[in-house]
Amino acid sequence: MPISRLEPDQIDAVEAALDVKFRDRSLLEVALIHHSYVNEHPDYVGGSNERLEFLGDSIVGTIVADRLFTGSPGLPEGDLTVRRSQVVRRESLAAVARTIGLGQWLVMGNGEEMAGGAERLSNLADAFEAVVGAVYVDRGYRQAMVFVNRWLGQLIDDALSMDTRKDPKSLLQEFVQGTGSKLPRYQLIAEAESSGETVFTMEVVIDSESVAVGSGSRKIDAEREAAEKALMSLRKKGRTDR
Numbered sequence: 017m018p019i020s021r022l023e024p025d026q027i028d029a030v031e032a033a034l035d036v037k038f039r040d041r042s043l044l045e046v047a048l049i050h051h052s053y054v055n056e057h058p059d060y061v062g063g064s065n066e067r068l069e070f071l072g073d074s075i076v077g078t079i080v081a082d083r084l085f086t087g088s089p090g091l092p093e094g095d096l097t098v099r100r101s102q103v104v105r106r107e108s109l110a111a112v113a114r115t116i117g118l119g120q121w122l123v124m125g126n127g128e129e130m131a132g133g134a135e136r137l138s139n140l141a142d143a144f145e146a147v148v149g150a151v152y153v154d155r156g157y158r159q160a161m162v163f164v165n166r167w168l169g170q171l172i173d174d175a176l177s178m179d180t181r182k183d184p185k186s187l188l189q190e191f192v193q194g195t196g197s198k199l200p201r202y203q204l205i206a207e208a209e210s211s212g213e214t215v216f217t218m219e220v221v222i223d224s225e226s227v228a229v230g231s232g233s234r235k236i237d238a239e240r241e242a243a244e245k246a247l248m249s250l251r252k253k254g255r256t257d258r
Contacts, residue, residue, distance in 0.1 A: 021060075021123060022048065030121050034147065036163060038154050043068070047146040048118070050139060052125030065146035072149030075157075079164045080104055080172060087176045098183055099175040103168060106141045106233060112167050113140035118147070137213060137233065184243040188220070191247060197223050200246070202239045205229065220246045 022030070027041050030048070038044050042062070051064040080103045084096050091099075102108070113119065119134035122143055133139050144167075152160040165172070188200055206217035217231045218238035228249055230241025 021045065022121060026121060030118075033116050033118075034163070035166070036151055036155070036159070038150070040154050043150040043154050044147070047150040048121050048123055048143060050122055050124040050128060050133065050143075052128035052133065053123050056125035056127070065143065068146040068149035068153070069142045070149070071152065072145035072147065075148050075152050075160055076109075076145055076164055076168070077104055079161050080168065083165070083172045084175065087172075094183070094186070099178065102175050102178070103171045106137050108168075108171055109141035109144045110137040112171075113144040116144070116167070118143045184240045184247060188243040188247045188250075191250060192222060195250075200227075200243065202242065204235065206231075218242050222246070 022045055027044060030044060031037055031041075046062055047065050047068050049062065049064050051066055054060055054064045077100070080100055081096070084091075084099055084103075088096070088099075119140055122134055122139060124133045124139075128139075148160055148164060151163045185200070192198070192200055201221045202218050203221065204216060205219045208215050208217075213233055215231055215233060216235045216238045217229055218235060218241075219229045220227050220239070220242040228242045228245035230238045230243070230245060232238040232241055
């Protein structure tokens with residue numbers, strides 16, 4: 017994991033791993049510069065990969081949504097959303113970044129490198145999206161689409177063929193509405209660091225009563241886990257009350 021800017025031969029290696037030739041190789045270099053490097057090197061004026069990651073995030077979402085939309089013409093919006101989330105979630109993008117080997121070329125500050133930043137899910141997922149952004153700026157949308165489909169195509173195919181599992185939050189809301197209770201509320205009860213990742217703990221409250229808690233690397237994941245636990249608990253209670 018470099019703590020200095022990439023050398024030309026390293027850029028060559030990244031291009032080979034990505035199977036993309038850049039016209040402006042500085043875009044690829046910036047796509048692999050973590051903000052911690054910029055923070056530790058105030059003389060560096062090139063910027064981090066955050067802007068490219070912002071762009072790449074939108075491009076990945078658009079390409080995946082397009083594939084799902086055209087690949088399953090009869091699927092309703094809710095099911096499309098669930099399937100898209102399976103493809104673009106942080107864990108999926110980080111796994112692809114590991115397959116490419118992006119972590120070994122991610123330029124970080126000393127502190128981030130020592131903390132295992134090259135294996136951090138958020139860093140890997142962000143690096144992949146930043147590379148997508150760089151491909152788009154350098155080669156245009158068509159090449160960005162080819163790139164995303166090359167690396168995420170199998171995940172998209174799996175999402176197209178999966179049996180859609182409704183979001184637990186939606187299922188809990190439907191269940192609660194059927195009982196006449198107030199709609200579920202979710203509130204943050206803890207936020208902590210674990211193995212370099214932020215872990216959120218969310219509580220689901222129904223009729224002023226705490227029903228279940230869940231945790232995850234994103235608040236939405238913690239909410240979904242809490243909803244799933246609450247649904248199991250309420251269904252079990254309903255069977256017992258009969």
